[in-house]
Amino acid sequence: MLTFIEMEFLKLKRSKIFLLSLLMAALPSVLMFIATFAFDETQSFDALFSTVNMYMSVLFAILLFSIVISYLFGREYNEHTLKTMLTIPISRGKFLVSKYVMFLIWIVILSVVTSISALAFGFLAGLSGFTLGLFINRFIELLFANLLLFLTFSPFVFISLFITNMVPAMVGGATLTLVNLLVSGQNWAPYVPWACPYLISSGEIADYGVSLMIPYGVILATFIVGIAISYIYFTKKDVPL
Amino acid sequence: MTEYIIETTGLSKKYSNNLVVNSIDMHVEKGKIYGLLGKNGAGKTTTMCMLLNLVYPSDGKILLFGKDPRNHSKEVYSNIGSIIEAPGFYENLTAYENLEVIAKLRGNYNPLNVKMVLEMVDLAHEKTKQFKDFSLGMKQRLGIAAAIMHNPELLILDEPINGLDPFGIKEIRDLLKKLSCEYGVTILISSHILSEIENIADVIGFMDEGVLIDEITRQELHERLNKYVEFEVSDIDLALELMNKTGFKENKDYCYKRSLGEYIEDLDSGENSEESTVGGTIHLLSNLDLRDKFNTLFVSSGIDVRKVNLCEENLEEFFTRIISND
Numbered sequence: 057m058l059t060f061i062e063m064e065f066l067k068l069k070r071s072k073i074f075l076l077s078l079l080m081a082a083l084p085s086v087l088m089f090i091a092t093f094a095f096d097e098t099q100s101f102d103a104l105f106s107t108v109n110m111y112m113s114v115l116f117a118i119l120l121f122s123i124v125i126s127y128l129f130g131r132e133y134n135e136h137t138l139k140t141m142l143t144i145p146i147s148r149g150k151f152l153v154s155k156y157v158m159f160l161i162w163i164v165i166l167s168v169v170t171s172i173s174a175l176a177f178g179f180l181a182g183l184s185g186f187t188l189g190l191f192i193n194r195f196i197e198l199l200f201a202n203l204l205l206f207l208t209f210s211p212f213v214f215i216s217l218f219i220t221n222m223v224p225a226m227v228g229g230a231t232l233t234l235v236n237l238l239v240s241g242q243n244w245a246p247y248v249p250w251a252c253p254y255l256i257s258s259g260e261i262a263d264y265g266v267s268l269m270i271p272y273g274v275i276l277a278t279f280i281v282g283i284a285i286s287y288i289y290f291t292k293k294d295v296p297l
Numbered sequence: 298m299t300e301y302i303i304e305t306t307g308l309s310k311k312y313s314n315n316l317v318v319n320s321i322d323m324h325v326e327k328g329k330i331y332g333l334l335g336k337n338g339a340g341k342t343t344t345m346c347m348l349l350n351l352v353y354p355s356d357g358k359i360l361l362f363g364k365d366p367r368n369h370s371k372e373v374y375s376n377i378g379s380i381i382e383a384p385g386f387y388e389n390l391t392a393y394e395n396l397e398v399i400a401k402l403r404g405n406y407n408p409l410n411v412k413m414v415l416e417m418v419d420l421a422h423e424k425t426k427q428f429k430d431f432s433l434g435m436k437q438r439l440g441i442a443a444a445i446m447h448n449p450e451l452l453i454l455d456e457p458i459n460g461l462d463p464f465g466i467k468e469i470r471d472l473l474k475k476l477s478c479e480y481g482v483t484i485l486i487s488s489h490i491l492s493e494i495e496n497i498a499d500v501i502g503f504m505d506e507g508v509l510i511d512e513i514t515r516q517e518l519h520e521r522l523n524k525y526v527e528f529e530v531s532d533i534d535l536a537l538e539l540m541n542k543t544g545f546k547e548n549k550d551y552c553y554k555r556s557l558g559e560y561i562e563d564l565d566s567g568e569n570s571e572e573s574t575v576g577g578t579i580h581l582l583s584n585l586d587l588r589d590k591f592n593t594l595f596v597s598s599g600i601d602v603r604k605v606n607l608c609e610e611n612l613e614e615f616f617t618r619i620i621s622n623d
Contacts, residue, residue: 063398070389070427136385140443143349143381144403145374295351297342297382 060146060154061161064128073127080120081166082173084111089177100185101178105194106258108174113201113254114236117166121209122229124162126216128155133220139295148291156213156283160206167202171195197257204253207275210282217290246271249278300327301360302451302483303348308357310343310507317343319507320357325485325500330477332498333487334616340507341487342382345455348485349379361451375403378449380457384440388429392420392439395428399443410446417472418442433460441469445476452476452484458493470497495612505620523610523618526581526588531601533577539594540579553579576603 068074085108092104132138141151175191215224232250239245246252246264252271255261261271303325310318318340325331335341346352348359350366359366366373386395392415400406415421418438423431431439437460444452452473458466474497476482488494494501501518503510513521530536533555537547545551555577581588588605595602610618 059401059404063401066394066398067387067390069394131387135388136383137387138385139346139349139351139381140385140399141402142351143374143377143379144399145350145370146402147370292353294353295346297346297351 057150057154057157060150061158064154064158067131073123077120077124077162077166078169080116080123081112081169084108084116084170085173085177087111088174089181092181092183099183101175101183101187102185102190102194104178104181104183105171105174105190108170109194109198109201110254110258112170112198113205113257114240114251115233117202117205118233118236118250119226119229120166121159121163121205122212122225122232123222124166125159125209125212126222126225128159128162129213129216130220130222130225133296136297139297142295149287152213152287152290156210159209160203163202163206164199167195167199171198201253201257204256204275205250207279208249208253208282210279210286212282213286214282214289217286217293247274249274299324300363301325302327302362303331303485304360304363305344305348306358308344308347308359309355310340310347310352311355317507318347318354321504321507321509323502323509324512325483327483328477328481329499330473330484330486330497332494332501333485333504334491334494334501334612335487335489335504337489339504341504342455344504345379345381345453345485345487348453349377349381350374351381375447376449377451377453378444378447379453379455380437380440380444381453381455383459384436384443386428386436386439386443389427391425391427392423392431392435392442395439396443396446400446403447405447414442414446417445419468434462434465437461438465438469441472445472448480450482452482452486454484454486456488457486458488458490466493473497491612491616501612503616503619510619518612518615519609522612522615523582524585525608525610526585526591527604527606527608528579528581528588528591528595528602529576529604530579530595531576531603532574532599533579534575535598536577536579536595536600539598540591543594545583550583551579551581553577580608 088104088108088111132141142148171191171194178186212225212228215228235248236251239248239251243264246255246261246266247270252261252275255264256268256271261268301324303323305321305323308318308321308323309316321344323344333341333344343352347354348361350370361373362376364373387398390398393411396411396415397406400411412421418441420435420438420442423435428436428439437457441454441457444454458469461469470493473484473486477484486494486497498515500512500514502512528536533553537553540551541547547553555575581591585607588607592602592605
């Protein structure tokens with residue numbers, strides 16, 4: 057598994073998509089930095105971290121993660137490397153799990169980039185109220201939300217295997233971003249898998265008056281269904297040349 | 298007892314109602330080069346993909362190294378090198394990096410080995426060029442490097458010379474022959490380029506419309522190729538008359554072709570056609586040992602015999618013939 061992950065990083069060498077994903081992860085911080093001056097939006101680090109986390113988990117992450125996951129799986133089809141990998145041989149199950157673990161690592165990297173960029177732009181904007189504890193807490197909050205989001209992305213694995221170019225995943229990501237916006241503040245937000253992670257990590261779930269078991273159950277069910285259909289599809293289907 | 302590295306029984310693949318591989322019984326002997334020959338769409342690639350577990354068979358059995366690959370997947374496939382259609386590599390990586398990925402995942406990465414194999418396919422000097430900037434020939438050579446890098450006992454190569462120039466083709470052909478002769482590597486190679494298979498294979502399997510029509514050794518092939526004697530004569534009509542008089546039948550014992558150039562010249566000249574003569578070629582298909590008698594007969598009858606050749610049907614003609622017979 058470690059070698060597989062190491063090789064996944066080597067495959068990203070000179071990859072524009074990796075750089076692009078890092079820039080996208082820093083985008084909420086950039087926008088908030090601009091908003092600080094343009095609209096006098098945020099005055100403290102706490103408000104900055106909080107807003108960046110919300111924008112990231114509710115909006116940007118959905119689209120960004122869908123691009124990342126479709127690239128991770130889709131490139132093996134588009135560059136015709138899947139046949140090379142599977143004849144090494146690597147078992148299809150191991151291949152699927154390893155790719156999904158790589159997706160997890162990528163998400164952790166993006167979370168770090170988001171938090172550090174927020175910190176950097178906060179200092180650039182001259183905000184007040186910075187403490188290390190605050191930074192760590194807000195980072196953990198973002199990381200937790202993104203890890204829960206990671207679990208809800210297993211259906212995207214199936215989409216990436218089924219339609220191997222990035223367009224369907226991006227359309228799906230954009231659609232879910234809109235869904236998240238629509239359900240925001242609605243009673244049924246805790247039942248939408250991609251809206252739950254931020255509600256849980258920020259503690260806003262308490263405002264909805266539902267048991268914590270519900271959003272966790274929704275996330276877990278999405279994860280299991282997504283993984284199961286992806287695994288069945290990938291292991292039963294012939295490899296396209 | 299013959300040791301087979303690849304043995305299939307009733308191997309079939311069906312897509313919806315389309316049977317693309319139809320109950321193939323293939324036998325590839327250890328240390329031999331087996332050429333799989335067939336037109337585009339004959340089922341060669343699908344057969345190879347089934348052997349490599351990239352495509353699941355609809356029916357039939359596969360034995361690789363005498364073992365069922367479904368139960369000994371790791372053991373069997375780590376001993377196989379392959380190229381299926383266009384080689385697939387990561388476009389943003391160099392040749393070395395691509396081989397490094399494969400070797401590390403295979404668990405036998407050795408930098409010296411990677412460099413050596415790149416030198417072998419003449420890609421060692423391409424240190425910074427990314428795969429996306431490679432020519433078709435370079436991509437193919439990298440595919441061959443990846444296939445042989447781990448010293449496999451079996452190579453499954455689908456159209457490996459596609460895109461190579463004549464020098465590249467010769468290099469790869471020599472390399473494959475060397476691997477087979479000196480290192481005992483068994484090679485299953487497919488191609489629709491008949492001359493290439495004829496040059497390299499010890500055994501040839503003929504495929505058409507998903508069916509393995511025949512499997513024959515090079516020796517058997519030579520014996521089964523039709524032979525004939527070709528006479529190029531100055532007066533085709535007189536020569537044919539003489540052949541008919543000896544009791545030879547057209548299309549059975551001989552066939553002929555008028556020299557078109559001479560025929561047109563003859564028409565243009567406007568001379569009395571009854572007096573003019575047209576040359577042509579006669580193919581003596583049976584009783585080849587009588588060729589000297591016919592030569593004497595033609596010459597004594599005033600016919601100029603310009604050429605007498607003992608010819609052999611080439612692989613292309615043989616392939617066309619057995620497909621038509623089938």
